[in-house]
Amino acid sequence: MKTVVIGASGYAGGELLRLLATHPHLLVTQVSAHSNAGELITSVHPHLNTYQNQKFVAIEEVNFDQVDVVFIALPHGQSASVVRNIPSHTKVIDLGADFRLNDSAQWDKYYDGEHAGVWTYGLPEIPGQREKISKSVQVSNPGCxxxxxxxxxxxxxxxxxxxxxxxxxxxxxxxxxxxxxxxxxxxxxxxxxxxxxxxxxxxxxxxxxxxxxxxxxxxxxxxxxxxxxxxxxxxxxxxxxxxxxxxxxxxxxxxxxxxxxxxxxxxxxxxxxxxxxxxxxxxxxxxxxxxxxxxxxxxxxxxxxDNLGKGAASQAIQNANLMCGFHEGSGLSTDGLGT
Amino acid sequence: MKTVVIGASGYAGGELLRLLATHPHLLVTQVSAHSNAGELITSVHPHLNTYQNQKFVAIEEVNFDQVDVVFIALPHGQSASVVRNIPSHTKVIDLGADFRLNDSAQWDKYYDGEHAGVWTYGLPEIPGQREKISKSVQVSNPGCxxxxxxxxxxxxxxxxxxxxxxxxxxxxxxxxxxxxxxxxxxxxxxxxxxxxxxxxxxxxxxxxxxxxxxxxxxxxxxxxxxxxxxxxxxxxxxxxxxxxxxxxxxxxxxxxxxxxxxxxxxxxxxxxxxxxxxxxxxxxxxxxxxxxxxxxxxxxxxxxxDNLGKGAASQAIQNANLMCGFHEGSGLSTDGLGT
Amino acid sequence: MKTVVIGASGYAGGELLRLLATHPHLLVTQVSAHSNAGELITSVHPHLNTYQNQKFVAIEEVNFDQVDVVFIALPHGQSASVVRNIPSHTKVIDLGADFRLNDSAQWDKYYDGEHAGVWTYGLPEIPGQREKISKSVQVSNPGCxxxxxxxxxxxxxxxxxxxxxxxxxxxxxxxxxxxxxxxxxxxxxxxxxxxxxxxxxxxxxxxxxxxxxxxxxxxxxxxxxxxxxxxxxxxxxxxxxxxxxxxxxxxxxxxxxxxxxxxxxxxxxxxxxxxxxxxxxxxxxxxxxxxxxxxxxxxxxxxxxDNLGKGAASQAIQNANLMCGFHEGSGLSTDGLGT
Amino acid sequence: MKTVVIGASGYAGGELLRLLATHPHLLVTQVSAHSNAGELITSVHPHLNTYQNQKFVAIEEVNFDQVDVVFIALPHGQSASVVRNIPSHTKVIDLGADFRLNDSAQWDKYYDGEHAGVWTYGLPEIPGQREKISKSVQVSNPGCxxxxxxxxxxxxxxxxxxxxxxxxxxxxxxxxxxxxxxxxxxxxxxxxxxxxxxxxxxxxxxxxxxxxxxxxxxxxxxxxxxxxxxxxxxxxxxxxxxxxxxxxxxxxxxxxxxxxxxxxxxxxxxxxxxxxxxxxxxxxxxxxxxxxxxxxxxxxxxxxxDNLGKGAASQAIQNANLMCGFHEGSGLSTDGLGT
Structure with missing residues (x-):
């Protein structure tokens, strides 16, 4: 499935790219990063040899019509404006906080800007949540x-x-x-x-x-x-x-x-x-x-x-796997690096 | 005043040596370390240039009669046997736990071996404790x-x-x-x-x-x-x-x-x-x-x-300063290293 | 192919286990570590969840007859005695130095013990070496x-x-x-x-x-x-x-x-x-x-x-891939962790 | 002697302040830092408790007439303009590179901006250099x-x-x-x-x-x-x-x-x-x-x-000691921290 990563110049975005490079079903077709648009991906993430010679594109250049799965790894408060341009049937996993809170009052207390809304909370280990995630097209990935x-x-x-x-x-x-x-x-x-x-x-x-x-x-x-x-x-x-x-x-x-x-x-x-x-x-x-x-x-x-793993990028992929009907562990590692 | 450090090959012992090297009133005259006896102090503590060419002596070689202040920085359970050889009027600060607990039952619950006894607890910032320390010849230095x-x-x-x-x-x-x-x-x-x-x-x-x-x-x-x-x-x-x-x-x-x-x-x-x-x-x-x-x-x-500073060695010197009637901050630093 | 790792309690051995866990063709069937024999693999390598509930076996317990590929990750000088028990047609990659040097005089100058012999030097990037490795059953993996x-x-x-x-x-x-x-x-x-x-x-x-x-x-x-x-x-x-x-x-x-x-x-x-x-x-x-x-x-x-990667474990797997006729990059990563 | 530190918000400047706090002859009377002027010194250097409640002043506010020793710890290229405002008899140690090179062509090759001039090179361990430093009022501190x-x-x-x-x-x-x-x-x-x-x-x-x-x-x-x-x-x-x-x-x-x-x-x-x-x-x-x-x-x-010690701040103080006729080691430590 064609996959886009938005906000790919950060650490969570980089970890998404690293993991997606070996994912059996998700193929990264577009990589966006606002302030690094036009730069080589490896100039920001020199460890991602898989993406050699590929460049970040501006978010305006992303063609969401040809995309099956979108990962958004933007700073808090920036997701809603991106989501507006994504067709409603496209699967979206937002790694930011924008759609995590049910209560607008709590959003206002802890965050700046307008409360964007409420999506399915993407922690499959909460009893009953795995099923909800599987049926969702929009999932809000938990904080680390x-x-x-x-x-x-x-x-x-x-x-x-x-x-x-x-x-x-x-x-x-x-x-x-x-x-x-x-x-x-x-x-x-x-x-x-x-x-x-x-x-x-x-x-x-x-x-x-x-x-x-x-x-x-x-x-x-x-x-x-x-x-x-x-x-x-x-x-x-x-x-x-x-x-x-x-x-x-x-x-x-x-x-x-x-x-x-x-x-x-x-x-x-x-x-x-x-x-x-x-x-x-x-x-x-x-x-x-x-x-x-x-x-x-x-x-x-x-x-x-790992705050970038189960705390961010690999959890997002776990959610995508559920949403797409893949094996829940596709492209994910159970073994850590160790040292 | 002539000062001995017992157990000087550990980190707390090394920090004692480092600080005592510039103390205006306490002069290190003997340095003991059991398993390193006979070795150069700088072979264990290569940062202590002040002690170049000096060697650790075995505890049996320490002459406590010619000593005014003794710092003991041994592993828990080893202080009592050393203290037996120290004249009762000699000021002793024990950095180990041996004399910290009033209650033998608590000692037995958390430590091995026999409860050694109870000394004045050397945390001057506890109200009333500074005066007690000042009048003590035996002080038990707090844990970090x-x-x-x-x-x-x-x-x-x-x-x-x-x-x-x-x-x-x-x-x-x-x-x-x-x-x-x-x-x-x-x-x-x-x-x-x-x-x-x-x-x-x-x-x-x-x-x-x-x-x-x-x-x-x-x-x-x-x-x-x-x-x-x-x-x-x-x-x-x-x-x-x-x-x-x-x-x-x-x-x-x-x-x-x-x-x-x-x-x-x-x-x-x-x-x-x-x-x-x-x-x-x-x-x-x-x-x-x-x-x-x-x-x-x-x-x-x-x-x-700093677990080796106020948590161990410099706190022990603060106690020694009080016990000896020196300015409480003699030889101690209020500024940390920073980076 | 059935694969054994000898000396698996060290860091190179642990990295071999980590990489082999996802290798498409090599299946780890026995894991040996001398001093840790009988212990859980995860007690030494708590990051290797794949090997949960598996134990290290003593080298004497390894049945080399049922093995296709052997990785040896022992300290220098210990490989020869292991190799004696491995059938001559079994593919062996030695991560130690024992079979790297052609000149016994050089071995004697830099290492202890007897010179074990000379195997194909396993650095495929040396011109002509890839072909030699591909035809070898015994390969000596280079130092990091x-x-x-x-x-x-x-x-x-x-x-x-x-x-x-x-x-x-x-x-x-x-x-x-x-x-x-x-x-x-x-x-x-x-x-x-x-x-x-x-x-x-x-x-x-x-x-x-x-x-x-x-x-x-x-x-x-x-x-x-x-x-x-x-x-x-x-x-x-x-x-x-x-x-x-x-x-x-x-x-x-x-x-x-x-x-x-x-x-x-x-x-x-x-x-x-x-x-x-x-x-x-x-x-x-x-x-x-x-x-x-x-x-x-x-x-x-x-x-x-990475001294444990191209400097040891993943290079050994690259050699095994060549020796077995697999794609040279099977089970290996081109992307590093980054941070 | 009244001492000023210019450029005190950097790491070398901070180390100067730390060491000068216990120097027996040099008293810090003014502390300058351009972009942090008006801020508490401890807001930038929270380890420097000695300077609690003191603030950085802008360089324009420094009164050089009432100063005996000036340390300049500015980025390269900024010293000359400061020096112009310092009376010619005032002792100055520049930790930057501005006055280190004899050859303007070398300056032009490796640095930006105009070559500021040539001062005595402040490495006392070069044979003959100690005497030159002792007689100098302007000394250029070596690079780390x-x-x-x-x-x-x-x-x-x-x-x-x-x-x-x-x-x-x-x-x-x-x-x-x-x-x-x-x-x-x-x-x-x-x-x-x-x-x-x-x-x-x-x-x-x-x-x-x-x-x-x-x-x-x-x-x-x-x-x-x-x-x-x-x-x-x-x-x-x-x-x-x-x-x-x-x-x-x-x-x-x-x-x-x-x-x-x-x-x-x-x-x-x-x-x-x-x-x-x-x-x-x-x-x-x-x-x-x-x-x-x-x-x-x-x-x-x-x-x-230590790049901030003998490589910068403490070497600058060693030079100041020589220039002022103090003991060369005044206020300097021969023992490192160790761990």
């Missing part, structure tokens, strides 16, 4: 942090106090985008840890709360603190919540393993093994480990994923 | 994580629910010691984040709870999750607790600033600036920022320090 | 540094003074193996650069000299200085040699491009773009750029590759 | 790479072929300045090695050739290839040249040790120990090791330093 937090909490909703969940998550620098800012230059980042969007103001907060409130039928609230870590890729989320019933670490681990037993891309690790971001690099996998801290009666959950 | 968590929580004890505090903290690799283990080699660590001692089992837990329960007069409990980060030095702790009264971010920041206004080594940052581990490298400083997340009525606290 | 230096110099042999070539190359830490040594722990490596095997004693020296002396018909000599860099993967080699004829940067670049025009895995970059190790991570690619420094009449060559 | 290459080659000039010296040097990212450029952001730099200013075009080339041609009385030429390494600080230079006489590694090491025996800031390491950039971080030290590669009759020299 949100994916880690939602997959980490879904199996626990019945035995934790959902009104007071605490999340501290560290992300690699590609999560901040391919953007020339002083606080992102290597001299500032390497060898240092620092928090940002501090005090519950990160925009993935309402996305997590919406998805998990829907899933639990209760009003779930998170306290979320993001941290910038000196790694290019990877998110490690530590989630903790008070237990509402007495349960052992072994029982929780078994419960999680049961919950995800049919999921190909979520691994509940055996007790004793911890999620490690490097193990997921380049893959579409999530790794989860759990423990009950009896001395405070809290459940602690550790979740790792 | 513990220092960050205690200094982060002390000013908040009156307006948070101390029974349910959540801490997620990431540490640089020197915190794991100078030890040849597969999980610490660069190929495994660089580019990755992973948690360890997961589920409330880290040994700094009782140390924090003891110090803060004493300070608050209530039974404080923490859920503590440590993370190994791909940086050599630095701890970034994120602490969150439910607020028991309505208070704004501005008020909490002002309250923290007031609490630490006379403290030279704890900086409550102006709103808008976040603690950053790289800013503290090599210094004896702690940086703190706070925020109230109103949507969950939680206080969030971010604390940064 | 050697691959970068040989591919970098091959097109220049006619216009440089081969008697005095200077190479300075930096390698990621996986090149030093998965070994618990103090000098390899993250605290020592991160944030630092240091040279090793200094003064022309690195064991890839005779390998390079042998291959390029053969190719040039002259006695080529290199001065080779390796450097340990704080990255997990990647080699960047800087090669310089005196020009023997007047030639411009443009002409050399064109000459290199011509030389490699039919090679799928060697990219001579357009002028203005430099090889970058991160662009090759996980791929089987080599990137090369050249320049003439007229003020000293020297050719300067920059070469990047 | 240049310092490493010149100190590495000075003792060898009598027994190498100076007409054909090869240098490959890797630098940390602070060497590229505190500048928001895509190629410097952490996502691009971490985990990767790449060369730049490739083919003999780096501007430190004429500076090295000038200094060493003067010192040797012959026309010295270097082939210089710089590499960007994923570390914040540090330069590791590998220098190699053909030997013109038969000499052993031991003899060269002894000769180097003899050459630098009275130098406080240059350490020729004992055989078996290699220079390591991390060992020099924050110090004013240079570490050197040498080897004779007999099989190619080449001398190989490895040199490490």
């Amino acid at each position: 942090y949100a994916t880690s937090i939602i997959t980490g909490l879904l199996p626990a909703l019945d035995f934790i106090d959902v009104s007071d969940v605490v999340v501290v998550a560290a992300s690699g620098t590609t999560g901040a985008g391919r953007s020339a800012k002083i606080n992102l230059i290597a001299s500032e980042v390497m060898g240092s840890l620092t928090s940002y969007k501090f005090g519950g103001i990160h925009q993935h907060t309402p996305e997590v709360e919406q998805a998990l409130s829907n899933a639990s039928g209760k009003d779930l609230k998170i306290s979320f603190t993001p941290i910038l870590a000196p790694i290019p890729r990877g998110i490690l989320s530590t989630i903790t919540a008070r237990l509402t019933s007495t349960i052992s670490t072994e029982e929780v681990n078994a419960s999680y393993a049961k919950f995800y037993e049919d999921e190909y891309f979520v691994d509940v690790l055996p007790l004793g093994q911890m999620p490690k971001t490097g193990s997921l690099t380049g893959s579409n996998k999530v790794q989860i480990q759990v423990a009950v801290d009896e001395h405070v009666q809290r459940l602690v959950i550790s979740v790792a994923l | 994580y513990a220092t960050s968590i205690i200094t982060g929580l002390l000013p908040a004890l009156d307006f948070i629910d101390v029974s349910d505090v959540v801490v997620v903290a990431a540490s640089g690799t020197t915190g794991a010691g100078r030890s040849a283990k597969i999980n610490l080699i660069a190929s495994e660590v660089m580019g990755s984040l992973t948690s360890y001692k997961f589920g409330g089992i880290h040994q700094h837990t009782p140390e924090v709870e003891q110090a803060l329960s004493n300070a608050s007069g209530k039974d404080l409990k923490i859920s503590f999750t440590p993370i190994l980060a791909p940086i050599p030095r630095g701890i970034l702790s994120t602490i969150t607790a439910r607020l028991t009264s309505t208070i704004s971010t501005e008020e909490v920041n002002a309250s923290y600033a007031k609490f630490y206004e006379d403290e030279y080594f704890v900086d409550v940052l102006p709103l808008g600036q976040m603690p950053k581990t790289g800013s503290l490298t090599g210094s004896n400083k702690v940086q703190i920022q706070v925020a109230v997340d109103e949507h969950v009525q939680r206080l969030v606290i971010s604390v940064a320090l | 540094y050697a691959t970068s230096i040989i591919t970098g110099l091959l097109p220049a042999l006619d216009f440089i003074d081969v008697s005095d070539v200077v190479v300075v190359a930096a390698s990621g830490t996986t090149g030093a193996g998965r070994s618990a040594k103090i000098n390899l722990i993250a605290s020592e490596v991160m944030g630092s650069l240091t040279s090793y095997k200094f003064g022309g004693i690195h064991q890839h020296t005779p390998e390079v000299e042998q291959a390029l002396s053969n190719a040039s018909g002259k006695d080529l000599k290199i001065s080779f200085t390796p450097i340990l860099a704080p990255i997990p993967r990647g080699i960047l080699s800087t090669i310089t040699a005196r020009l023997t004829s007047t030639i411009s940067t443009e002409e050399v670049n064109a000459s290199y491009a011509k030389f490699y025009e039919d090679e799928y895995f060697v990219d001579v970059l357009p002028l203005g773009q430099m090889p970058k190790t991160g662009s090759l991570t996980g791929s089987n690619k080599v990137q090369i750029q050249v320049a003439v420094d007229e003020h000293v009449q020297r050719l300067v060559i920059s070469v990047a590759l | 790479y240049a310092t490493s290459i010149i100190t590495g080659l000075l003792p060898a000039l009598d027994f190498i072929d100076v007409s054909d010296v090869v240098v490959v040097a890797a630098s940390g990212t602070t060497g590229a300045g505190r500048s928001a450029k895509i190629n410097l952001i952490a996502s691009e730099v971490m985990g990767s090695l790449t060369s730049y200013k490739f083919g003999g075009i780096h501007q430190h080339t004429p500076e090295v050739e000038q200094a060493l041609s003067n010192a040797s009385g012959k026309d010295l030429k270097i082939s210089f290839t710089p590499i960007l390494a994923p570390i914040p600080r540090g330069i590791l230079s590998t220098i190699t040249a053909r030997l013109t006489s038969t000499i052993s590694t031991e003899e060269v090491n002894a000769s180097y040790a003899k050459f630098y025996e009275d130098e406080y800031f240059v350490d020729v390491l004992p055989l078996g120990q290699m220079p390591k950039t991390g060992s020099l971080t924050g110090s004013n030290k240079v570490q050197i090791q040498v080897a004779v590669d007999e099989h190619v009759q080449r001398l190989v020299i490895s040199v490490a330093l």
Whole structure:
């Protein structure tokens, strides 16, 4: 199927191109990037040898009539104007936040600009969601942090106090985008840890709360603190919540393993093994480990994923696979790079 | 004053040597390291040019009679046997955990071996503690994580629910010691984040709870999750607790600033600036920022320090300065390396 | 074809497993690792989800009769004893150095133990070598540094003074193996650069000299200085040699491009773009750029590759593909990870 | 003495401020930074607690009449216009390149803009130079790479072929300045090695050739290839040249040790120990090791330093100390940070 990537000069766009290069059914026919239009793809992504001699085109030059699947990887707020030019039967996966939130008030609180609308939320591991995605032509791909937090909490909703969940998550620098800012230059980042969007103001907060409130039928609230870590890729989320019933670490681990037993891309690790971001690099996998801290009666959950993989590009392809009726894992990797 | 460093081949020991090299009153006269006895100090610490041509001696060779101050930087469980050979009037600062816990039951739960005893807890920023340290000849230097968590929580004890505090903290690799283990080699660590001692089992837990329960007069409990980060030095702790009264971010920041206004080594940052581990490298400083997340009525606290600095070696020297009647900041740096 | 990996607990072995997991024709049926025999593969390689629940077997347990292809990724000196147990018609690719050198005297100078013998040298990009590899059942896979230096110099042999070539190359830490040594722990490596095997004693020296002396018909000599860099993967080699004829940067670049025009895995970059190790991570690619420094009449060559990719595992698979008559690029990636 | 730092918002300027904060004789009274004028110093350099509540002033606001020592740390080409406003008797150390080159033709070849002039070259370890610096009021501080290459080659000039010296040097990212450029952001730099200013075009080339041609009385030429390494600080230079006489590694090491025996800031390491950039971080030290590669009759020299230390800020202070008649090591560190 003919595939277009819009916003392909960023890191998520580049990862889409990398993965689509070996996808058995999706063929990239047009690659668009606004500010790099006319440049060689390899001038921005020198690792993408597959695209040698191909150039980015301006979005105005994209012919959407000859396209089956569109991936949009633009900064937040820019998707709606692109979508207007896409025929309504064309499958679209938006990696931005524009169509994730049901509640316009939440959009207004956490984002700039007008609320674009609501599309099917593209996290297939939420019970019932896979079927909805399969029937959708427009899917909103989840945020990277949100994916880690939602997959980490879904199996626990019945035995934790959902009104007071605490999340501290560290992300690699590609999560901040391919953007020339002083606080992102290597001299500032390497060898240092620092928090940002501090005090519950990160925009993935309402996305997590919406998805998990829907899933639990209760009003779930998170306290979320993001941290910038000196790694290019990877998110490690530590989630903790008070237990509402007495349960052992072994029982929780078994419960999680049961919950995800049919999921190909979520691994509940055996007790004793911890999620490690490097193990997921380049893959579409999530790794989860759990423990009950009896001395405070809290459940602690550790979740790792690749922010550009299951947190963005490969999740988008997983959604496209579902929407197109392909094998859900087509073109996706279950093995990470390791080191 | 004649000074001995015991266990000088580790990272904390090396940092002690580095700082003592320019201390105006403490003169290093003997340097001991068990397994490296007989080797040049610079063969282990090639950065310590000051000690060129000097060798580590075995602990049996140390003559404690001619010593005024002893720093012990041994692995946990080894201090008591050394202390037996030190005259009772000699000032000793133990960087290990051996004399930190009041409760033998807690020692038995979190550590191996016999509980060595209880010394004055060497965190001068705890109200009343500076005076106790000044009058002590034996001081137990706090753990690196513990220092960050205690200094982060002390000013908040009156307006948070101390029974349910959540801490997620990431540490640089020197915190794991100078030890040849597969999980610490660069190929495994660089580019990755992973948690360890997961589920409330880290040994700094009782140390924090003891110090803060004493300070608050209530039974404080923490859920503590440590993370190994791909940086050599630095701890970034994120602490969150439910607020028991309505208070704004501005008020909490002002309250923290007031609490630490006379403290030279704890900086409550102006709103808008976040603690950053790289800013503290090599210094004896702690940086703190706070925020109230109103949507969950939680206080969030971010604390940064150098695990080898205020978390170990420079804090030990701060204690020695107090014990010897020197200016508290003698030989210590308030400026970090930056990058 | 049934495939065995011997020495699979190291980094090169792990990369072989990762790549073979998606190879269209080679099926891993047995995985051996001496000291980890009986352990889960994922306990050593937590990124290899494909091998979940599979265990390493001891080499004694490997049944070579039911195997078509054997990859050996053992430390130097251990291959010969394994090879004795492999039927002579079975295809074997040895990633170690044991069968690389023609001259026993060179083996004795640079390695310990007995010289094992001489196999076909597995660098298909050397003119004429692809055919030899295709007809061989036993192939010796080149060293990581050697691959970068040989591919970098091959097109220049006619216009440089081969008697005095200077190479300075930096390698990621996986090149030093998965070994618990103090000098390899993250605290020592991160944030630092240091040279090793200094003064022309690195064991890839005779390998390079042998291959390029053969190719040039002259006695080529290199001065080779390796450097340990704080990255997990990647080699960047800087090669310089005196020009023997007047030639411009443009002409050399064109000459290199011509030389490699039919090679799928060697990219001579357009002028203005430099090889970058991160662009090759996980791929089987080599990137090369050249320049003439007229003020000293020297050719300067920059070469990047992934030491575990084209420098080890993926090159071994490229050789296996040739030996088995598969498409040379089967199961190999031309796109690197990028970041 | 009253001291001004011009261009204090960059990394070299920040390191000057850090070191001057504890200098016994130089007191920073004014701090200037063009684009950050009016901002808090700690908003740019959050590690410099000493300067809390102080602001950068515009250069127009600096009162040079009340100043004894001026450090200029501006980008190349901007010093001359500042110098015009400084009284001629005021001591000035320029960290930029503006006054380093004797030959205007070389300036025109490697730099933009007009050649500003020629000042005393501030590398005290060049024989005879210390005395010239001591008598100068205007000193041009050497480049970071240049310092490493010149100190590495000075003792060898009598027994190498100076007409054909090869240098490959890797630098940390602070060497590229505190500048928001895509190629410097952490996502691009971490985990990767790449060369730049490739083919003999780096501007430190004429500076090295000038200094060493003067010192040797012959026309010295270097082939210089710089590499960007994923570390914040540090330069590791590998220098190699053909030997013109038969000499052993031991003899060269002894000769180097003899050459630098009275130098406080240059350490020729004992055989078996290699220079390591991390060992020099924050110090004013240079570490050197040498080897004779007999099989190619080449001398190989490895040199490490901190590009912001002996390569910039601390070297500038060493020069100021000489110019002011202070102890040469005042306010400078011989011990690096280590990790």
